[in-house]
Amino acid sequence: MEGLIVSDANLVLYLHPSKSDKVYQAILRELSSLLFTFSEIFDGVVLAYKDVNFLDNCAKILPGVHPYFAVRLKAKFLLFSPRPNMLLEGKVVKLTQGSIHVIVLGFSSAVISEEDIREEFAYKTKHGQDVYASRSHKRHVIKVGTMIRFLLKSFDEEILHIFGSLIPNHTGSIHWLDKNLEDFTRIDRSVKKTRESEGESIMINRDSVGGESFPLYNVEKVKRSKKQRISEES
Structure with missing residues (x-):
């Protein structure tokens, strides 16, 4: 952290x-x-x-x-010594429909409000427990007791209170991120190599996470028909 x-x-x-x-x-x-x-x-x-x-x-x-x-x-x-845009880690202690409450290092409280939770996560009750579940990856779930990685927005030095964000794609459940980060990177490289061989131009923005790259999947495709390729070559 x-x-x-x-x-x-x-x-x-x-x-x-x-x-x-x-x-x-x-x-x-x-x-x-x-x-x-x-x-x-x-x-x-x-x-x-x-x-x-x-x-x-x-x-x-x-x-x-x-x-x-x-x-x-x-x-x-x-x-x-926290600063804006740092990645912090903490344990979820409370969930509501409009916020996620976290304890950082066992002493500092943090809150992530609804507007700072990316749309990928949907609030729902699952097996009698409130959770924020990813719409994209069904196993990416945030619930009470989950250790999460989030972005620091601001820090109140007087009361040691943190305001955080889950907007970046490289934030969320630490267990899920650490388990799937390597797989996503490998899959992304494979997809990139395949598409480039098919004549597609791929632009991928990446965020750095602890020295590793995390794909944001902002992909722009440029498709060309077989006839267009022949015309260009001639």
């Missing part, structure tokens, strides 16, 4: 004098307070940290009414 970043950071933490006897524990508490919140400093949501190391052995005392002391340290952070 896109949007996950590992970052090395040099930090300065300011601690109260009452914590001077347990500096390391105080630092861990300060770092833990950053978890699952959006940090403007890191430009992302802090998911985890590790490898905390002091850069010097002496803390600097700051003058004032409460003489805080500053500690310089280095740590490695795992960040979630």
